[in-house]
Amino acid sequence: MAMSGPQKTVIQLVGVVVVMGGLAWASVPFYDWFCRVTGFGGVTQVADAGSDKVLEDTIKVRFDASKDRGMPWEFRPVERIMELKIGETGLAFYEAYNPTDRPVAGQASYNVAPYSAGYYFEKIQCFCFNEQVLQPGERVMMPVTFFVDPEIVEDPEAKYVHTITLSYTFHEIDLPEGYAALDTGGTSGAETELN
Numbered sequence: 001m002a003m004s005g006p007q008k009t010v011i012q013l014v015g016v017v018v019v020m021g022g023l024a025w026a027s028v029p030f031y032d033w034f035c036r037v038t039g040f041g042g043v044t045q046v047a048d049a050g051s052d053k054v055l056e057d058t059i060k061v062r063f064d065a066s067k068d069r070g071m072p073w074e075f076r077p078v079e080r081i082m083e084l085k086i087g088e089t090g091l092a093f094y095e096a097y098n099p100t101d102r103p104v105a106g107q108a109s110y111n112v113a114p115y116s117a118g119y120y121f122e123k124i125q126c127f128c129f130n131e132q133v134l135q136p137g138e139r140v141m142m143p144v145t146f147f148v149d150p151e152i153v154e155d156p157e158a159k160y161v162h163t164i165t166l167s168y169t170f171h172e173i174d175l176p177e178g179y180a181a182l183d184t185g186g187t188s189g190a191e192t193e194l195n
Contacts, residue, residue, distance in 0.1 A: 045119065045122045047123065047124050050089040055150050059084065059085075059164060062081045062164070071104075071172045077092065078092070084147075086149075086150050087150040094127065095141055095142070097139040098135065103175060105133045105174065106133075107132070107170070110126075122149055123146045126146075127143065131173060133175065
């Protein structure tokens with residue numbers, strides 16, 4: 001049985017919609033993977049341990065902090081800039097304070113500039129890997145351990161980078177399960193466990 005022109009067109013259009021929907025669905029994880037592999041957009045890398053090679057060349061790392069609109073915390077880097085050898089492990093701290101009378105959960109997004117340095121900026125440990133919950137009036141120091149991969153000096157673009165800016169933006173998120181009781185006057189024992 002042969003299809004008529006309109007039926008064939010409808011089937012083709014449905015096929016196009018299905019294919020486009022599939023591509024749209026796959027684009028977000030593919031883009032995330034692409035950015036992590038290439039450092040595109042200033043996305044940093046994650047390392048299990050520090051570099052086994054340290055160069056004599058040094059690089060400056062600047063630390064930047066911002067908050068999403070409506071995020072009630074105070075958030076700032078403790079140290080604004082540090083200079084370290086390429087490959088040397090650095091430890092920096094950010095300070096967060098919840099001035100409200102309620103628990104507030106936050107998640108940090110991050111990037112580095114210039115973008116060409118993203119592939120070579122390796123985080124070993126970072127507060128940005130997890131959600132953070134601050135109780136009313138709580139002030140915390142949040143560490144980030146990192147190094148700049150010595151391979152940066154071999155990259156035609158990135159080898160001329162002398163300063164890298166590490167930026168974090170905190171966004172308020174919903175409180176994780178188990179914190180609802182704290183919001184209504186529960187005990188603060190879970191505070192230490194979940195931070």
